[in-house]
Amino acid sequence: MSTVETADADSGGSLHQRILSDISEKILSGAWAPGHRIPFEHELTTEYNCSRMTVNKALSQLAKAGLIERRRRSGSFVRRPQSQAAVLELHDIRIEVEALGLLYRYERLEQLKRRSNAEDRALLGLSAAGSVLWIEGLHFAGERPFALEQRLINLSAVPEAGNEEFLEIAAGPWLIGRVPWSEAEHRIRAMAADEAIADALDIDPGAPCLVVERRTWSAEHPVTHVRFIYPAESHTLVARFTPSQG
Amino acid sequence: MSTVETADADSGGSLHQRILSDISEKILSGAWAPGHRIPFEHELTTEYNCSRMTVNKALSQLAKAGLIERRRRSGSFVRRPQSQAAVLELHDIRIEVEALGLLYRYERLEQLKRRSNAEDRALLGLSAAGSVLWIEGLHFAGERPFALEQRLINLSAVPEAGNEEFLEIAAGPWLIGRVPWSEAEHRIRAMAADEAIADALDIDPGAPCLVVERRTWSAEHPVTHVRFIYPAESHTLVARFTPSQG
């Protein structure tokens, strides 16, 4: 009953990688249904003629990826799909526009330094008052407005931003590189354009827009809140979901 | 210069877990900037007084998570943030509605078995003709329509679906559990409600809607294409982005 040996689909070269992909193939194809018990480590050990540590490495990764569930004394089992989580790629708008083969341009509409009011603090998630920077700008694709950006920057977290004039480059790309690593929360919804938005985006008032709001933290400190408003025709978000395999 | 020993923030108990969280804390806080060289494995070995395998396990995981980059002979380095990828949680609509404290109800509007036409094949990504199931249904939150669902099921992949009447349970929950594991692609956009949609959702024609389209494959076979149409007020998608930590 010795399997493999000749390798089905060598995916990475190392043994534990092959064990991993062999098993995930069985699960993803449905050959091993949810609830099915995966061979014990010592069985795989003889099947692949390797040590338990090698098998363990593969199974641990499968468990972390959420494909299997491991229970002491009982064995490892195929989990049933549950968390419908998808990976949403959020590109820089410049990239997005240039991918369409159009000329990108950014234009600042308004910029204002002020002491944070209650609404600012709510948006940023701040408890104490402090100064913030408010920026409104337009992203163009060719001649057409592509997206309206409304941004609030917490100057306590990024004081250098107070000295910048975001005239022709948006604050987003500027912030990346300055802020080390970040956590972010996105909210996506549809909205009807009000007068001001319709005017800026050159669309009809009441026309549907896609709104993407992002709140960003770095090391627990709120950094920025930004709202992108896209005319419905100009943008589609794409998210992919694949069970495992980093 | 011996650090830790007493443990800063025990996050999981095991040593390699602590090493991992110690280092990721340094990176995420910005203490170790992008490009910074992380101590060599043998240095961490003496710092934590453990074997190289233990250190290696932690660093390998950090590398897989994308926080660091490892180069032979040179060492490991903090990567700069790049791929703005966020995890989008897509819950079952029933869950979504019940989380709002409202009564959930599903009502089928239309169901039709037919031979796939060109549009069906484009939506599902099928090359050959075959029979498909078309279903339209409404999800209610209390008395109000919450979302309109338009679904196409590839009966070659899920023949049993042809015998079902999706009268009071939506096809989504039914498909999960029947289809082993899946890959999915989502498209999210805004749209103005046309007459038919406005009528079904009891909103004004032209009102903004959020549209989520999902294509699903299982073991390379197209399974279903579904379009959820939400009135703008009824739904906000939330996506979170955190650099690492499984």
Add this chain to the structure above:
DNA sequence: ATGACGATTATGTATATACATATTGAAACG
């Protein structure tokens, strides 16, 4: 029957060791 208890078992973590591999830096050479 039922409950307590200990043996068994599979996984979880860690160790010391070994060799492979890629890359760097320096020495040797033309």
Add this chain to the structure above:
DNA sequence: CGTTTCAATATGTATATACATAATCGTCAT
């Protein structure tokens, strides 16, 4: 001076081994 060669080095992978831990099963006493 430029090139080749080689040794040093850090990571990558695998092994055999050890003990910890949790869950299950059978046994035994109540």
